Amino acid sequence: MAHAATHDHHDDHHGAPTNFFTRWCMSTNHKDIGTLYLIFSLAAFFVGGSFAMVIRAELFKPGMQLVQPYFFNEMTTMHALVMIFGAIMPAFVGLGNWMIPLMIGAPDMALPRMNNLSFWILPFAFALLLSTLFMPGGSPAGGWTMYPPLSLQTGSLAYAVFAIHLMGISSIMGAINIIATILNMRAPGMDLLKMPVFVWSWLITAFLLIAVMPVLAGAVTMLLTDKYFGTSFFNAAGGGDPVLYQHIFWFFGHPEVYIMILPAFGIISEIVPTFARKPIFGYKAMVFAIAAIAFLSFIVWAHHMFAVGLPLGAEIFFMYATMLISVPTGIKVFNWVSTMWGGSMTFETPMLFAIAFIILFTIGGFSGLMLALVPADFQYHDTYFVVAHFHYVLVTGAAFAIMAATYYWLPKWTGHMYSETWGKVHFWSSVISVNVLFFPQHFLGLAGMPRRIPDYNVAFANFNMISSIGGFWFGASQLIFLGVIIHAVWFSKKKATDRVWEGAKGLEWTVPSPAPFHTFELPPVIRDEELAHGHVED
């Protein structure tokens, strides 16, 4: 077959451009752009994390010691926005960029130039967002949910809104690119039901992104006009309703939280079979469960609004729909455990993170289920119980999956093995401290500590101090992570083999380590027994 990738210029056919600016700012290479995304997200993780450290430091003991209340609220708001839109989402896009073409045997993303634009919007969007911290009016401080009318009191609202518009554009273009890549660039023979679960999870996530990012853009646009142009969308005197904003926001917001977990499910579904040396249990059920979760995510949004005074019928509907999500999610958890059962397991760092993910994410899921019970949520809502819930699913869920993926694929990216010892140190230090950090927050919430407060009654002192200590410890542990990465990229002497992991299957392990600048310029031949878990017998 005469398949060959062609390039409109032939000067750089077989290697990366040598000029720094040309290579990194004008790139059309999925690997380089993926790397940019990953570096960006790591930086954002540290920025967002330092904001969290300010929060934890102020909450270390009762009384105001460090910051003014308004600044505290700025920290809470910016922490969440930076973590969600800067750390978690770009990390997944980066992983998708790097791995999807490799996993489906494509030479690159479908729309490589747009890919570069998707990335480059981000640094500018965050410059805009973070610059508000230094403005006279202060940055947004109404929480990441930006409920009006409070958010309309923000001096610098326009900057934040436009920053969110930019991030939205970036995400939508990224998602379009991923869909086009997966649907159009698969190597001949890579049927949809032979794709790795990670690719499936991203396909579905991309649909979610295209469906809900514009809705967020619409919501914040209405905030903008309410503040600057005198519209009344969210003003009851003018016939609007502040609650309307919350409906629109959460119509975006709930799918958004699954946008941050579905690719994580995909990653775990890659790692567990590799280290159990056994094909994934129930491949089709796994794919179907992801689709079911994505579908359900559109009809549960008002579970964030149980306390706004919804009509009774609405409360009941959203409660039931929310509870249903536990079923497909449960299927995934059970299937991961069954994949381990009867395997031949080893416990390298990626596997350790994956196992911690399964346990701790499930704990976060359990508290989610508790939150779904409306009468109980009347008590939990807007307390630290909610904070504990979502940090379990986001930090020990999404962020742990990203760390697992980093250890798993780092040798493929760099061609060097990371230090297994230090990886394990990072793991144990993180997994212990993260529980010290977030588990006591359940108790605080149950005892009645509201979220988003800079100071509290002395009855909450002991658990807050424990939580803060856990927080500093967890934060410090991430310096080890940084160290391991830097070591692996520049200093590690240990060369990685092509397959890297004994049990690894799938196309990405058939290319050399480090993956050359251009891969699969000729489509690979797909052999079923070599597929990650695409070998479905029924």
Place this chain on the structure above:
Amino acid sequence: MGQQQGAYFVPTKSSWPIVAAVVMFVTVFGAAHWLNAEPGEASFGKSVITLGFVGILLMFFGWFRSVIRESLAGNYNSQVDRSFRMGMMWFIFSEVMFFGAFFGALFYARMYAVPWLGGEGHGVLTHQFLWSDYAASWGANGGGGPGRVGGSFQTVAPWGLPLLNTLILLTSSVTITIAHHALKAGHRGKILVFLGLTVLLGATFLYFQAHEYIEAYKELNLTLQSGVYGSTFFMLTGFHGMHVTLGTIMLAVIWLRVLKGHFSKDHHFGFEAVAWYWHFVDVVWLGLFMFVYIL
């Protein structure tokens, strides 16, 4: 370059994406600065926006020029074509969802917020304790909300200009389809005529809409500030109008490209993308005509 069917095409480095990111940033930075300035305060915002817009235009020009060159050079095989098509389709879908947010706001305001404020169902107590003298209705009487925000106003009658505009857009959908068929049949003259007609119809639509806006502001006292009625009215029609503007510009560009002979019978994705977009704008208008004007 000898292209075989099914070969991959990977474009190489390009500076347009990063230029695009910069000019987008400049534009919104200017806009934010302008909005945020205290009334009367001098702001460099407007000049920065202008700068940004010019940059965006240049960027589009440059980026598309290189794409057109590649296309004319025959680099784009059917796979690239499919990627482009998918890109356009999902982009339009995202636009549908964007409009969805505003339509959702309209439905919610009409079906829930306003009736509740008037004491229906779930809103009994709200009405009783806060707005007991408010008789809820949509449109001229109650659409300004219980606070009569924006003062009393009248609504735009659907069977005048809006109906005319509906007919104009429907006709334009027909003309662009004729042009498309002509393109497939290779009748260049016919394409130019019908595509040109489409552009003119789009421009006429915009002219009428501007007229309608001026009348609304001057005579009906219907403004963006007229409670939630005015908010939804101008947000929806205005956002749609922006899309018509963009669509018309795109149509004009395509017309020029036809003139230059860029499209062939079976290779004219650029034309089709614009046509899809135009149909989408048309369908949205039908929704608007229905829910904003008639009902």
Place this chain on the structure above:
Amino acid sequence: MTSGGIRPDGIKPAFFKRAAMAAAAVAGALFTGMALANPKPGQLNMTRGVTEWSSEPYFLNNVALGVCVVIGVLVFGAMFIAMFRFRKSRGAVAEKWSHNTMLEIVWTTIPVIILIVLAYLATGGLTSFADTTGSQMTVKVTGYQWKWRYDYVDYQGKAIDKVGFMSKLDDQSNDTRQLGSGLDPNAVKADGEQTYLLDVDKPLVVPVDTKIRFVITADDVIHSWWVPALGWKIDAIPGIVNAAWANIKTPGTYRGQCAELCGQDHGFMPIVVKAVSKEDFAKWLAEQQKPAAAAPAADASAGASASATAPAAPTKG
């Protein structure tokens, strides 16, 4: 504790609900079983509260926790067994299967059944909460940045005129909470309780054994009125009125906080509800009405009408 076994009206105590109650007791015993009115240092579980209804969330919380703990033990248990038995270092050889339809059906159905039970329990609690009819008293609550206003609307069928007041953070807490005040939060006490940030200048006084309807709104931004001992919170939204009810069974002082971010001093707008006997309440009410009848009471009426006018969102431009 009088509230322990009281079931809300209109819900028949189904048999399995009692059984679930027992399970809840076991789950609850993992934590402190006591009903706590105010937060206690080291408190691990939700308060049972002091109203007719407040045992609902408490009960649901314990049942759900119990269910989750059991599922957790099973799932994580299986996983740890797998990790122990099937490790390569013990010579385990990987098997090839990747399917078991029977199992998959089982672990889809069982969660569904569990969820149906939970949903049933929660729905009962919710419907009784939604029913504000038959209340003997109405209090209007209005949230302001950063204080609360209480207006007594009616009591035992009679409208109450001009009894209303603002309620804000007590001075001692307020002095202590200033950045770098150097004052010790532990030193803030009222009636022997450590009330830092949980005390107000003027508490809301209500009678016990009375179904009180709260109508809740706000004047500027969204707040949320929450006293854990009453078992619920509900948002105070400008321009909108929400309703909830409580029937307090035990006299006492119950403390809560604003539970919706409302700006810089969101953390500093506590709520104190003082539940007294009906007789004491009647006396208190009479006292409140006295000065109100004598003087023009400009304060109360101005406040009441202020919240009735348009709480326009701050706009600009």
